[in-house]
Amino acid sequence: MDTRVTKKKLGLKERYAAMTRGLAWDTTYQPMDKVFPFDRYEGIKIHDWEKWEDPFRLTMDAYWKYQGEKERKLYAVIEAFAQNNGQLGVADARYINALKIFIQAVTPLEYMAHRGFAHVGRHFTGAGARVAAQMQSVDELRHFQTETHAISHYNKYFNGMHNASHWYDRVWYLAVPKSFFEDAMSGGPFEFLTAVSFSFEYVLTNLLFVPFMSGAAHNGDMSTVTFGFSAQSDESRHMTLGIECIKFMLEQDPANVPIVQRWIDKWFWRGYRLLTIVAMMQDYMLPKRVMSWKEAWEMYAEENGGALFKDLARYGIRLPKGWEIACEGKDHISHQAWNAFYNFAAAAPFHTWVPTDEELNWLSEKYPDSFDQYYRPRLEFYRERQQAGHRYYSKTLPMLCTTCQIPMFFTEPGDPTKICYRETTHGGDKYHFCSDGCKHIFEQEPEKYVQSWLPVHQIYQGHCFKPGVDPTQPGFDPLAAVLDWYDLNVGRDNFDFEGSEDQRNFATWRGDAPQAGSAKKGGAA
Amino acid sequence: MNIDLQARQIKPLRQTFNRVAAYTGDKPASRYLEATLGVQPTANFHYRPTWEPEFEVYDTRRTAVKMADWYALRDPRQYYYATWTMARARQQESMEASYQFVESRGLIGKMSDAVRANACEMLMPLRHVAWGANMNNCTVCARGYGTAFTAPAMLHAMDQLGVAQHLTRLGLALDEPGVLEAGRNDWLQNPHWQPLRELVENTLVIQDPFEVFVAQNLALDGLLYPLIYGQYVDEHLAIQGGTAVAMLTAFMPEWHDESARWIDAVVKVAAAESGDNRGLISNWYATHVARAQAALVPVAKLALGDAGAEALCAVRETLDARARKAGLTL
Numbered sequence: 001m002d003t004r005v006t007k008k009k010l011g012l013k014e015r016y017a018a019m020t021r022g023l024a025w026d027t028t029y030q031p032m033d034k035v036f037p038f039d040r041y042e043g044i045k046i047h048d049w050e051k052w053e054d055p056f057r058l059t060m061d062a063y064w065k066y067q068g069e070k071e072r073k074l075y076a077v078i079e080a081f082a083q084n085n086g087q088l089g090v091a092d093a094r095y096i097n098a099l100k101i102f103i104q105a106v107t108p109l110e111y112m113a114h115r116g117f118a119h120v121g122r123h124f125t126g127a128g129a130r131v132a133a134q135m136q137s138v139d140e141l142r143h144f145q146t147e148t149h150a151i152s153h154y155n156k157y158f159n160g161m162h163n164a165s166h167w168y169d170r171v172w173y174l175a176v177p178k179s180f181f182e183d184a185m186s187g188g189p190f191e192f193l194t195a196v197s198f199s200f201e202y203v204l205t206n207l208l209f210v211p212f213m214s215g216a217a218h219n220g221d222m223s224t225v226t227f228g229f230s231a232q233s234d235e236s237r238h239m240t241l242g243i244e245c246i247k248f249m250l251e252q253d254p255a256n257v258p259i260v261q262r263w264i265d266k267w268f269w270r271g272y273r274l275l276t277i278v279a280m281m282q283d284y285m286l287p288k289r290v291m292s293w294k295e296a297w298e299m300y301a302e303e304n305g306g307a308l309f310k311d312l313a314r315y316g317i318r319l320p321k322g323w324e325i326a327c328e329g330k331d332h333i334s335h336q337a338w339n340a341f342y343n344f345a346a347a348a349p350f351h352t353w354v355p356t357d358e359e360l361n362w363l364s365e366k367y368p369d370s371f372d373q374y375y376r377p378r379l380e381f382y383r384e385r386q387q388a389g390h391r392y393y394s395k396t397l398p399m400l401c402t403t404c405q406i407p408m409f410f411t412e413p414g415d416p417t418k419i420c421y422r423e424t425t426h427g428g429d430k431y432h433f434c435s436d437g438c439k440h441i442f443e444q445e446p447e448k449y450v451q452s453w454l455p456v457h458q459i460y461q462g463h464c465f466k467p468g469v470d471p472t473q474p475g476f477d478p479l480a481a482v483l484d485w486y487d488l489n490v491g492r493d494n495f496d497f498e499g500s501e502d503q504r505n506f507a508t509w510r511g512d513a514p515q516a517g518s519a520k521k522g523g524a525a
Numbered sequence: 526m527n528i529d530l531q532a533r534q535i536k537p538l539r540q541t542f543n544r545v546a547a548y549t550g551d552k553p554a555s556r557y558l559e560a561t562l563g564v565q566p567t568a569n570f571h572y573r574p575t576w577e578p579e580f581e582v583y584d585t586r587r588t589a590v591k592m593a594d595w596y597a598l599r600d601p602r603q604y605y606y607a608t609w610t611m612a613r614a615r616q617q618e619s620m621e622a623s624y625q626f627v628e629s630r631g632l633i634g635k636m637s638d639a640v641r642a643n644a645c646e647m648l649m650p651l652r653h654v655a656w657g658a659n660m661n662n663c664t665v666c667a668r669g670y671g672t673a674f675t676a677p678a679m680l681h682a683m684d685q686l687g688v689a690q691h692l693t694r695l696g697l698a699l700d701e702p703g704v705l706e707a708g709r710n711d712w713l714q715n716p717h718w719q720p721l722r723e724l725v726e727n728t729l730v731i732q733d734p735f736e737v738f739v740a741q742n743l744a745l746d747g748l749l750y751p752l753i754y755g756q757y758v759d760e761h762l763a764i765q766g767g768t769a770v771a772m773l774t775a776f777m778p779e780w781h782d783e784s785a786r787w788i789d790a791v792v793k794v795a796a797a798e799s800g801d802n803r804g805l806i807s808n809w810y811a812t813h814v815a816r817a818q819a820a821l822v823p824v825a826k827l828a829l830g831d832a833g834a835e836a837l838c839a840v841r842e843t844l845d846a847r848a849r850k851a852g853l854t855l
Binding site for chain 1 (some may be wrong): 535537538539540541542543544556559560563564565566567568569570571572573574575576582583605606607610611613614615617620652653655656659660663664666667668672675676679680682683684686687689690691693694697700701702705709712713722723726727729730
């Protein structure tokens with residue numbers, strides 16, 4: 001059979017095409033429009049799906065091999081961490097609160113991404129795009145599960161993690177990430193990719209990933225940092241999908257440009273608002289600091305993002321709307337957010353504190369233009385009150401922005417002493433916003449955002465109490481009733497770190513000398 | 526830092542997450558359970574999908590099957606991503622060993638041209654069938670409810686992509702790259718394949734994710750895999766000197782048997798839930814298996830000649846028995 005000696009071989013690109021898009025065909029017994037009903041209504045015009053460049057070439061055999069090897073190593077570390085009580089190696093038990101935010105607010109988004117990519121992985125007409133999206137769908141399932149397994153051990157020893165899924169559907173601050181992702185998933189497939197793959201994964205992901213994973217490394221959390229390293233190669237695949245999708249849309253038809261620009265404007269601002277929580281975590285919740293939010297913003301957004309948008313200018317794409325305001329915000333948002341959570345610490349399932357003097361000094365140094373002037377005096381005042389036995393927990397409900405659902409604590413551009421309020425009227429009702437960015441997003445799609453499940457509105461409407469609770473009873477405590485509905489362990493999951501069960505247990509387990517507690521001048525209060 | 530761990534007993538506050546403890550009580554939980562139970566958001570959704578405003582993002586009403594608890598549909602393989610991908614990596618290793626064996630012994634060269642051509646003619650159109658199955662399992666994951674049901678469906682979708690790629694690699698090993706194009710042309714035009722293509726395309730527009738699951742994973746694949754990899758490859762081809770093909774497709778029957786455990790478990794629990802479910806799923810099975818059998822008649826004939834009809838009846842009988850064992854009424 002010497003004919004086979006001269007057998008023609010496919011090049012890498014052709015071979016990958018045979019393994020993916022070559023499997024697809026145009027249906028004729030059922031109309032293509034019925035098989036792929038969802039990828040035209042957004043107005044994106046695709047003339048030739050064959051022009052889709054595969055962002056990576058990974059067949060299932062190689063995928064299983066790489067991923068299986070990564071999983072084997074990762075789980076060996078997670079296992080060893082649990083066996084050796086690795087949780088005792090973290091710098092300070094305050095660090096655990098960063099993990100609480102991670103499993104409450106970030107891990108559920110991995111799951112949402114898994115389902116969202118399954119949907120678009122079925123519904124793009126182009127087979128190359130489908131395969132890339134499907135691979136991301138299983139990757140995201142991986143991330144949900146590995147994060148869960150990495151944090152599982154912490155959950156056994158610390159509060160604030162055991163009920164994360166339940167809280168995700170209910171707790172006020174978790175409506176911020178939840179609404180963000182449901183906004184993306186409820187859009188069409190092209191908007192979903194612009195939102196998640198491009199704006200989030202490509203433009204902003206370093207701002208999420210680096211603070212959490214470097215934070216874990218600097219604070220002795222080997223379990224989380226190993227997960228981070230292991231996820232890195234998945235993330236780089238996801239980023240290439242994001243940029244490919246944007247370029248593909250822009251190259252297919254000039255009429256796509258304004259639609260894509262509108263989505264970039266929207267999703268940059270949505271993502272930026274969501275990252276407020278990360279900014280706060282980075283500046284306030286890591287006992288061993290990595291870099292400030294401001295430094296991260298300058299490096300990953302201003303430098304890298306700036307270069308990216310210069311590159312996209314040839315397609316007619318400009319910097320996202322609100323970019324300058326976001327850059328100005330780097331001096332403020334982490335401090336404003338921590339202030340809000342410090343005041344609402346009774347109503348959120350993690351602990352807060354006033355930074356130590358050393359930490360306050362670090363913030364002064366990192367934020368020379370804002371911290372001493374606007375934020376340090378307030379924190380020192382809080383500490384003084386707390387040490388005098390007057391720790392104040394706000395029991396009122398804040399007004400929320402209809403779009404991002406963050407309480408209205410952001411300040412006016414150019415004036416950090418004045419809260420920014422915007423409003424608009426739609427269908428006879430008034431809607432409130434934290435910024436021009438969020439107001440603009442609402443006005444583009446009011447019919448979507450009037451549906452928002454706004455936690456504060458829902459509480460006032462009586463939807464957040466357990467059945468049988470009577471709010472008209474004399475002495476009714478609405479916050480207590482809401483926390484009961486949240487299924488939050490009052491006194492264990494919430495309030496200050498100082499005096500918490502986490503603090504006590506960690507000190508006991510480590511055999512540390514009993515702390516002087518709140519009387520200690522300059523200690524974490 | 527040096528901690529004397531032996532001396533200090535650290536008592537955990539709890540053993541697992543509440544969403545798991547709700548099922549098992551507070552005791553140490555397996556990784557499968559922590560990866561699966563109670564994971565999907567269930568309440569207080571913000572916006573209706575613009576592509577399907579009649580439903581919530583996750584909505585039990587997308588299927589006619591009613592479950593008091595969708596997390597009853599467990600996977601007996603207890604797959605989560607890590608165990609799935611490591612199992613597939615091991616299988617892949619043995620496939621690589623088979624390729625090496627076949628190549629080092631020149632086994633493909635030892636097949637007759639007729640057998641080789643016949644194998645390509647039969648197996649290359651099946652790349653597209655696996656691709657349809659990939660799409661349908663994506664549908665199950667995207668439209669289904671509850672992680673216990675939807676997560677294994679996504680793994681299954683990727684497995685089907687893997688099957689399509691195994692077949693592609695086989696084609697490239699057996700013949701020139703043009704063999705893929707020939708298979709595709711048969712798939713699109715050859716009358717033998719048109720009933721099956723019509724059936725596959727019809728499954729692509731089924732909206733109910735549980736019906737898709739039954740039509741694809743139980744009815745169609747339940748007939749196709751035993752017919753092709755059992756009767757045709759392992760019996761018919763092997764006797765004619767096509768053992769190399771059996772070796773290079775060994776993943777498929779092995780995977781089919783393994784994943785059948787999951788499929789049957791899902792059907793069994795859902796059918797046992799209520800008389801309505803049992804009736805519904807039994808009807809779906811009856812409808813789709815009859816269609817699949819009809820569509821496979823010319824395929825079986827192409828594969829096995831006159832013996833095809835009988836072989837197809839035999840796999841149908843076996844599948845009916847499997848369905849009955851899973852609690853369906855036929």
